[in-house]
Structure formats: C-alpha cells, structure tokens
Amino acid sequence: MKRKELLEIDSVDKAIVSWDVKEAFVKVAKTTDIPIGAMKHVEVEGTEILIANVKGKFYAVCDRCPHLNAMLSMGTLVDSIVTCPRHFSSFDVTTGKLSSGPNNLYLPVYTLKVEGSDLLVGI
Ligand code: FES
Secondary structure, eight states, X not given: OOOEEEEEOOOSTTOOOEEEEOOOEEEEEEGGGSOTXXXXXXXXXXXXXXXXXXXXXXXXXXXXXXXXXXXXXXXXXXXXXXXOTTTOOXXXXXXXXXXXXXXXXXXXXXXXXXXXXXXXXXX
C-alpha cells in the first residue's frame, strides 16, 4: 500500500525535505463495536491505534503512551481524557495533547472517517 511519496531530495546531508502524505483509509471496526465512553485497540499494518467513542463521536490516536509505551486502551477514558494505566499521564483523544503527567509529549492523532456503520482510519 503506497501512502507517502518522496517529493524532493535536497542533498545527501539533508535527504528528505518534503513528503506528500496520502492517507489510505482502512476499515478497523463497526460503530456498534465501541459504545459511548468506550475504547478499542486495533492494529493497522503493525501500528497500534486506540479508537475512542466520546459522546457519540469517534477519535483515533496512537495506542502507546509516549512516556514509556504502555497500552493506553488498557487505561481509563473519562469524557475525552484517556489516562495511562502505568504512570497515569492523561491525554485528550480529540487533540492528542497532554492533559497531565510526567512528560510533555503529544499523542499522534489519526484521521478517522465514519462510512455507514464502518469506522475507517487514515494511516
Ligand atoms: S507509560 Fe504512560 S505515563 Fe508512563
């Protein structure tokens, strides 16, 4: 599956200067698989993704904590805030921003589309 095309090579020292990112959408679940307030772990081509249902709207973020790699879907979700089960950092699944915790990293966010009853993630 081709997702990214290298557009330009500036020099050997600075090999990659820009990318044209083309998302490929992959069906990962049904809307009925994830009730309001619930999370689901899915994998797409080896990438671990957390799908969260926040008040009927679905979001996709990386399912690995950027602190020390715990699986966030094993934690808790309250409104839009997922809390890591290991050291309790918390992140907003709608933005990927840190809410609280021992690091200042962001959680990668993926594009999510709803088509009928299917949830598709862009990766
Ligand atoms: S592994 Fe998640 S806060 Fe440390």
